[in-house]
Amino acid sequence: MALAVGAGLTAPDTGRAIGFSDAVFAIIITLLVLDLRTPEVPPGGLLTRWPVYLAYATSYLYVAVNWLNHKDTFHRIRCTDRGLHWANLGVLFSVALLPFVTAVVSQAVEAGDRFDEGVAVALYGLVGVVLSAAWLYHYLSRHGELLQRHVTPRFFAVERLRALLGIMAYAAAGVVGWLVSVPAALVVLLLLPLFYGLSSNGFYDLRRRLCHR
Structure with missing residues (x-):
């Protein structure tokens, strides 16, 4: 049972939020895999369904990158409050939509209707x-009292730029x-998780690694 450490704050142990979040991420990955099925195509038509494969690969990578960002974010959090718990639930809700929109993109591509494909990719975006709008950086940049002592609110104020970039790019x-x-959009959607994976520990770490090359 958490011990109170201040008005609205819980004990420094953030394990419960991390454990619950990890379980949700695991379920989301499972739902993505369960929806994989053998495409029904005529002989020689497997390659024509490459946008379907790309959509699933992108979604898996997107979930993995969000888990990495979530892990690295909570390493910098000392304690939680009700607002952070709600913000975290908002992130999990948004990630949980990925299996649904991936299935929508898959079905639209398999049906071969250009309008439906465009709408499905727009929904994914x-x-x-x-x-990106729900990410924890926005809340943490305004609540420095929740952070580890070696982390300044400015860190998450800078990290908000990554979230804002995501809003515009998606x-x-x-x-x-x-x-x-549709193919061009799917390529962009694949490149974005790659960027967020490289910068999962923050812009500072990405800049440091690039400078040491």
């Missing part, structure tokens, strides 16, 4: 926007998929 990918090209 919208989920990315919601997730919105752009959704518009491109809807109005221009």
Whole structure:
């Protein structure tokens, strides 16, 4: 049972929030895998379904990267409050939408209707926007009392730039998929998790690694 350490704060042990979040991430990964199925295509048509494979690979990578970002974020948190718990639930809710939108993209591509494909990719981009907007950086940048003593609120104020970049980039990918090209949008959606994976420990760490090359 958590001991109170201040108004609205819980004990420094954040294990309960981390354990619950890890369980949700594991369920999301499982749902993605369970939805994988052998495509029903005529002989020689497997390669025509490459956007489906790319969508699943992108979603798996996206969930993995969000788990990495979540882990590295909680390493910098000393204690929690009710607002942070709600913010964390918002992140988990957004990530939990990925199996659904991945299945929507898969079914649209398999049906071969260009309009539905565009709408499905736009929906995927919208989920990315919601997730970027929900990320914990926004809350933590305003609540330095929750952070480890060696972490300043400025760290998360800078990290908010990554979330804002995600809002703009996922919105752009959704518009491109809807109005221009579904394959081009899927490539952009794949590149974004790669960027967030490289910078999962923060812009500072990414800059340090690039400078030492």
